[in-house]
Amino acid sequence: MAAGGLAIHQSISPLTSWAGPSPKAPQQDPNSTGIQVELPRGRVPLSFIIDDSTCLVNMGKFCMPQFAATYPQRADYQKPWQEWPDEIPDSFVREFGEWCAEHGVKGKYSIVPYPACVGWLDRVLPGWSQQQLRESIQLVQKLMLPNWDIHPEMITHTRVIDLKTGRPFQDYSPARMENSYPQQDVSVDYLASYLAYALRILKNCDLPCEGITTPGGFGSRVKDKLPHAVLEAVRDVYSVDLPHYFKYIAEGDEDPHPRVEAFHARDGGTPDLVMNVLAGTGDWFGGWDGAEESRGSLYSNEDATSGRMVELIEKRQPAIMLCHWPGMYCGGSKEGFHDFQEVVIALEKRFANQTLWMKVSEIARYWAAKELTRISATNNAVQLAAPFACPAFTLSLPGRFSKVVVTQSGHPEPRQSDSVEKISLRPVRSLTALQPGCFFQSEDRCISCFDLPAGRTDLELQ
Numbered sequence: 318m319a320a321g322g323l324a325i326h327q328s329i330s331p332l333t334s335w336a337g338p339s340p341k342a343p344q345q346d347p348n349s350t351g352i353q354v355e356l357p358r359g360r361v362p363l364s365f366i367i368d369d370s371t372c373l374v375n376m377g378k379f380c381m382p383q384f385a386a387t388y389p390q391r392a393d394y395q396k397p398w399q400e401w402p403d404e405i406p407d408s409f410v411r412e413f414g415e416w417c418a419e420h421g422v423k424g425k426y427s428i429v430p431y432p433a434c435v436g437w438l439d440r441v442l443p444g445w446s447q448q449q450l451r452e453s454i455q456l457v458q459k460l461m462l463p464n465w466d467i468h469p470e471m472i473t474h475t476r477v478i479d480l481k482t483g484r485p486f487q488d489y490s491p492a493r494m495e496n497s498y499p500q501q502d503v504s505v506d507y508l509a510s511y512l513a514y515a516l517r518i519l520k521n522c523d524l525p526c527e528g529i530t531t532p533g534g535f536g537s538r539v540k541d542k543l544p545h546a547v548l549e550a551v552r553d554v555y556s557v558d559l560p561h562y563f564k565y566i567a568e569g570d571e572d573p574h575p576r577v578e579a580f581h582a583r584d585g586g587t588p589d590l591v592m593n594v595l596a597g598t599g600d601w602f603g604g605w606d607g608a609e610e611s612r613g614s615l616y617s618n619e620d621a622t623s624g625r626m627v628e629l630i631e632k633r634q635p636a637i638m639l640c641h642w643p644g645m646y647c648g649g650s651k652e653g654f655h656d657f658q659e660v661v662i663a664l665e666k667r668f669a670n671q672t673l674w675m676k677v678s679e680i681a682r683y684w685a686a687k688e689l690t691r692i693s694a695t696n697n698a699v700q701l702a703a704p705f706a707c708p709a710f711t712l713s714l715p716g717r718f719s720k721v722v723v724t725q726s727g728h729p730e731p732r733q734s735d736s737v738e739k740i741s742l743r744p745v746r747s748l749t750a751l752q753p754g755c756f757f758q759s760e761d762r763c764i765s766c767f768d769l770p771a772g773r774t775d776l777e778l779q
């Protein structure tokens with residue numbers, strides 16, 4: 318990680334950084350029942366986190382002089398930004414988005430709402446016409462939204478904005494840069510108001526969000542407050558049930574699984590919580606500025622036998638890769654994008670049947686359901702009480718069965734008047750064929766996959 322942590326996400330080391338309260342989540346005891354929540358459809362989730370993207374503005378170019386003014390001694394901020402293109406064009410967004418859709422790639426795509434102070438996406442972007450701005454937002458809505466979560470990456474990703482005036486503070490110092498903000502303790506409410514300010518601009522652009530990305534070291538001094546602020550801000554602006562955020566990278570043997578944070582149970586209602594979803598790789602494409610040499614083989618080599626993504630997939634851990642948008646475009650050479658295509662194709666060739674591309678919000682939801690769904694079993698019947706709905710929930714239990722019937726009710730304790738839905742899962746002959754509405758009987762375990770609603774679900778196995 319670069320010193321100062323600018324534009325690069327922080328490693329989770331040291332692990333003591335988890336100062337937030339540990340979730341008092343009800344969890345099943347797999348030892349007592351032998352029941353286990355499996356990976357979704359029995360597959361390793363893959364995802365692609367893209368930072369520093371926005372509409373039209375090349376963040377690599379416009380951030381560089383602002384970082385250089387803040388850190389005049391840093392040689393890596395003295396690159397020739399004047400020679401770089403102002404724009405990462407929509408034709409490239411289209412090329413990238415269409416290719417990813419063809420290959421099923423999903424993930425998170427940042428939209429910085431006031432990118433490097435160039436302009437406001439919900440008002441005006443100097444250098445581009447109103448029509449170009451409108452069409453650029455429409456392209457994100459149509460092409461990206463189906464497969465990508467949209468996150469604000471704070472307001473500017475450069476200067477801190479005075480929320481009272483909407484203007485950047487006067488002085489250039491690390492204390493006034495979002496990447497290293499705040500430098501002092503602030504309240505959860507203040508932090509939430511800063512996040513909400515960014516979210517509201519995207520809401521004005523009709524871009525839905527279920528989470529946020531922190532730019533670089535944003536919030537690093539208030540790590541315990543950040544999840545509470547995310548919960549408050551995302552719920553307040555978008556009324557979503559399950560907010561999430563991206564800030565950390567799990568390196569080496571660090572645990573890359575999403576974490577439940579800011580958990581607070583509510584009697585009879587949806588609990589409050591935030592999912593912290595970590596990336597599992599560094600950025601090894603063209604870097605945050607698009608001027609680095611791309612090294613795609615660090616994610617996966619050509620035959621997918623080495624690389625960090627391969628390592629995570631082989632360990633059957635979520636394999637979430639990271640990059641910065643200027644590092645896909647690379648000033649127009651698209652070197653990072655070409656490397657990325659090779660990585661995706663290599664992983665596809667070796668692991669297509671064992672992996673599943675998911676949005677970050679889908680991974681967050683799956684792990685929330687995995688951690689928080691109460692599971693109990695008697696004889697050959699399993700009861701689940703789920704605080705959140707979760708597509709493709711996958712459960713295994715010991716024994717051999719030829720029939721699995723799922724009964725679902727929208728309430729924690731169904732009343733007689735409630736309509737219940739009963740479905741008989743369809744047997745499949747291999748684990749790779751498993752999808753919602755199916756079960757697979759292995760040598761000694763029965764693996765069922767179904768869309769889990771919030772509330773009560775019963776499984777009967779025969």
Ligand SMILES: [Zn+2]
Nearest residue numbers: 324368369532
């Ligand atoms: Zn960033």
